[in-house]
Amino acid sequence: MTNAIEAEGLRRGYSGGFEAVRGISFTVPHGEIFALLGTNGAGKTSTVELLEGLAAPSAGTARVLGHDPYRERAVVRPRIGVMLQEGGFPSDLTVAETVRMWAGCTTGARPTGEALEAVGLGSRHRVRIKQLSGGERRRLDLALALLGRPEVLFLDEPTTGLDAEGRRDTWNLVRRLRDEGTTVLLTTHYLEEAESLADRLAIMHQGRIVLTGTPDEVTAARPARIRFTLPEGVAPARLPLSLKAAADGRRVEIRTHALQDALGELLGWARESGVRLDGLDARSATLEEAFLEIASRTEALDQDLNGDLAADLEALR
Numbered sequence: 001m002t003n004a005i006e007a008e009g010l011r012r013g014y015s016g017g018f019e020a021v022r023g024i025s026f027t028v029p030h031g032e033i034f035a036l037l038g039t040n041g042a043g044k045t046s047t048v049e050l051l052e053g054l055a056a057p058s059a060g061t062a063r064v065l066g067h068d069p070y071r072e073r074a075v076v077r078p079r080i081g082v083m084l085q086e087g088g089f090p091s092d093l094t095v096a097e098t099v100r101m102w103a104g105c106t107t108g109a110r111p112t113g114e115a116l117e118a119v120g121l122g123s124r125h126r127v128r129i130k131q132l133s134g135g136e137r138r139r140l141d142l143a144l145a146l147l148g149r150p151e152v153l154f155l156d157e158p159t160t161g162l163d164a165e166g167r168r169d170t171w172n173l174v175r176r177l178r179d180e181g182t183t184v185l186l187t188t189h190y191l192e193e194a195e196s197l198a199d200r201l202a203i204m205h206q207g208r209i210v211l212t213g214t215p216d217e218v219t220a221a222r223p224a225r226i227r228f229t230l231p232e233g234v235a236p237a238r239l240p241l242s243l244k245a246a247a248d249g250r251r252v253e254i255r256t257h258a259l260q261d262a263l264g265e266l267l268g269w270a271r272e273s274g275v276r277l278d279g280l281d282a283r284s285a286t287l288e289e290a291f292l293e294i295a296s297r298t299e300a301l302d303q304d305l306n307g308d309l310a311a312d313l314e315a316l317r
C-alpha cells in the first residue's frame with residue numbers, strides 16, 4: 001500500500017530569492033500521526049502548504065494519497081482536511097451557520113451537530129463568531145477541517161491558544177481519528193504535544209529536516225540525567241570517577257546513557273559512604289531537551305560554516 005504522504009527533495013523559494021524549504025524528504029504511512037517540529041521560521045508552514053496543494057514546490061515532488069496535491073488539486077482536495085493557522089470567517093455568522101456554510105462546499109459532510117460535538121462546541125452553536133474566545137475559534141477551525149471526513153488531516157498548530165483541558169480534548173480527538181484510519185500531519189510548538197501524540201516526528205531547522213524518528217528514538221539517543229546535592233563537607237571529588245559527574249559547588253549533575261547502571265553505582269557509593277543525596281532526581285531525556293540540544297548544535301554548526309566561509313574569503317584576499 002502506498003504512503004498517505006510522500007515528500008521527496010521538496011524545495012520552496014519565495015519571490016525575492018529566499019528559500020524556506022531546502023530539499024526535505026519524508027513519508028507518512030496511512031493511519032499515522034506525524035508531527036513537524038521546528039524553531040520559528042524553520043519552514044513548517046511552508047512545507048505543509050506544499051502538501052495541501054496551496055503552492056507548487058520549486059523543486060522535488062509531493063504526493064498526497066498518490067497524487068500531486070497542486071496539479072491534481074481537484075482529486076486531492078475533497079479527500080483532505082485542512083486546519084490553517086488563522087481561519088477567517090464572517091464574524092456576524094453563528095457557529096452553526098458557519099459550519100452549514102462550509103458543509104455546502106463539502107461533499108459528504110458530517111452533520112453540523114456531530115462536527116460541533118466532536119470538538120466540544122455542541123452547546124455553542126447559536127453563538128456568533130465574534131463572541132467566541134480564541135480557544136473556541138481554534139476548535140471551530142478543527143470542526144471545519146473534520147467536516148468532510150478527510151482521509152488525510154493537516155493541522156497547523158492545532159492547540160495554540162487552547163487551555164490545558166482543550167489541548168487534552170484535542171489530543172484525544174486526534175487519536176480517535178487516527179484509530180479510525182485518518183492520517184494526520186500536524187505542526188506544533190509544544191514538544192509535549194508531539195511526544196504524547198505523534199507516532200513519528202521530524203525536527204526542522206532552517207528549511208531542512210535535521211532529525212526524524214519516533215519520539216522514543218529521538219530521545220533515546222540523548223543522555224539521561226541524575227541530579228542531587230551533596231551534604232556540606234563531602235567534596236564532589238569523592239564520587240566514583242566512573243560516574244563522570246559535573247559539579248557546581250555541592251550541586252552535582254551526571255549525564256549517562258546507562259541510567260540504571262549509573263544510578264545503582266551512585267546509590268551503592270552513597271550507602272557505603274553514609275552520604276545523603278538531597279533532592280535526588282533521575283530521569284530520561286525529554287523531547288524538549290533533544291530539541292534544544294539540536295537547535296543549539298545546529299546553530300553552532302551554522303556559525304562554524306559562516307566562520308569557514310569568512311576564513312575562505314580572507315584567504316582569497
Ligand SMILES: Nc1ncnc2c1ncn2[C@@H]1O[C@H](COP(=O)(O)OP(=O)(O)OP(=O)(O)O)[C@@H](O)[C@H]1O
Nearest residue numbers: 014015018020038039040041042043044045046047
Ligand atoms: N510569503 C513569503 N514570502 C517570503 N518569505 C516568506 C513568506 N512566507 C514565509 N516566509 C519565510 O519563510 C520562512 C519559513 O516560514 P514558515 O512560516 O514556513 O516557518 P514556520 O516553521 O511555520 O514558522 P512558525 O513556527 O513561526 O510558524 C520564514 O523565514 C518566513 O519569514
